Amino acid sequence: MARAIILMADSLGVGAAPDAEQFGDLGANTLAHLLAAYKEDKGEALPLPNLTKLGLVDACEAAGKEACEVAERSAPKAAWGxxxxxxxxxxxxxxxxxMAGVPVLFDWGYFPNTQPCFPEEFVTELCKRAEIPGILGNCYGSGTVILEQLGEEHVKTGMPICYTSVDSVFQIAAHEQSFGLDKLYQVCEIARALLDDMNIGRVIARPFIGTSSADFMRTGxxxxxxxxxxxxxxxxxxxQDGGEVISIGKISDIYAHQGITQKHKAPGLMNLLEKTSEIIDSAPDHSLIFTNLVDFDEKFGHRRNAVGYAEALKQFDDYLPTILNKMQKEDLLIITADHGCDPTAPGTDHTREYVPVLAYTPGIDNIALGERQSFADIGQTLAQWFNLSTLDYGDSFADDLIKA
Known part of the structure; x- marks a missing residue:
């Protein structure tokens, strides 16, 4: 029986989507622009031989209609689109x-870009139920900048830092020692319950450590x-079909722990990749290993650090052979993304982009999958790969892989 591995390269967009202008993201291209920034900074193109061989650069050039310069180029030995x-x-x-077959066809609830931006009734009830003296922030903010601005006041007052963005999200930052990790999680759970009626997609706990604004840093x-x-x-x-769904990183949280049979946390890019490699050794047939590589988005995309993003992508590329060499005959690897986060774009938010669809199984040759009309094509392909019933959305490209 088959196994599958998904490596979600969080935020690795490959060119502005057809509706990008509606989102203020016309001209976005996360991959092409981080490659250009790296070359400008280092004086040489970034080597990505393994991702290039899986079709990443070809996919980006086809999607974004923009040249992607890497140090060496070879024809793909994978299915790419x-x-x-x-x-x-x-x-x-x-x-x-x-990507798992369930597109969001409704509108999320969002907070206005004002200060304060959270409804007064919500803040009052949150403080009452959580037994906290108040909140700081109450605004749109960048997670790292807001720690510099409000971290010391938070430690002094015991008021958590609450902020949002253009996403449907309510984020709470608090110091692990002075506020307490368990207390932070408790406040988040209360906020989650209060925000359900507003249709807010996520509440995120953002714990940090450090002694002052000079050294505050988020933890894992x-x-x-x-x-x-x-x-x-x-x-x-x-x-439900008796398979294993193995979450690595924040995957379980994103799906609200539904449909997950095993959960593994690992801080940082290399730890996530190493945990994935470790799980490949023991995962049984009829299992899906699903890893979110959050550093690309959190540490580099949102912080608009194009060169750092490129260097992290090189780390990913360097590690890929370890995973590829462990794959069995009927294993399928898919590398994709959930959105873009162009580090050269204005602001600090996600960008509306095409995402790469790279599929590799041992023995495959060069297969151009072209433009896919939905991320759900990945889920439909995996449903066929695992002999599951058809999903409501998506067109499978599994037959292309099987013929290869």
Whole structure:
């Protein structure tokens, strides 16, 4: 029986989607622009031999109609293409759920870009139930900047830092020692319950450590509190069929722990890749290993660090042979993304982009999958790969892989 591995390269967009202008993202291209920034900074092109061989550069050039310069170029030995998003947003849950066969065809609730931006009644009730003296922030903000601005006041007052963005999200930052990790999680759970009626997609716990604004830094104890997907996903179907759905990183949080049979946390890019490699050794037949590589988005995309993003992508590329060499004959590897986060774009938010669709199984040759009309094509392909019932959305390209 078959196994599958999904490596979600969080935010690795490959060119502005057809509706990017509606989102203020015309001209966005995460991959092409980080490659250009790296060359300008280092004086040489970034080597990505393994991702190039899986078709990443070809997919980006086809999607973004923009040259991508890497240090060495070879013809793909994989199936490669690019997908546009049906869902109404450019947020993490929408991208992940659609990829698993459930696009978000409704509008999320959002907070206005004002200060204060949260409803007074909500803040009052949150403080009352959580027994906190108040909140700081109450605004749109960048997660790192807001720690510099308000971290010391938070430690002094005991008031958590609450902020949002253009995504449907309510984020709470608090110091692990002075405020307490368990207390932070408790406040997030209360906020999650209060925000359900506003249709806010996620509440995120953003714990940090440090002694002052000069050294405050986030920890790996982030936790996402998501609403449930509106319908059963590929993950549910596989779990109900007796398969294993193994979450690595924040995948379980994004799907509100639904359809997950095993959960593994790992801080940082290399730890996530190493945990994935470790699980490949022991995962049984009829299992899906699903890893979110969050650093690309969190540490580099949102922080508009194009060169750092490129260097992290090189780390990913360097590690890929370890995973590829462990794959069995009927294993399928898919590398994709959930949205873009162009580090050269204005602001600090996600960008509405095509995402790469790279599929590799041992013995495959060069297969151009072209433009996919939905991220759900990935879920439909995996449903066929696992001999599950057909999903409501998506067109499978599994036959192309099987013929190869």
């Amino acid at each position: 690019y997908a546009k998003e049906l869902s109404s947003g450019k947020d993490t849950p929408s991208g992940h759920w659609e 104890n982030r936790r996402d509190y998501s609403v449930l997907p509106p319908a059963p996903t590929l993950l549910d179907k596989l779990a």
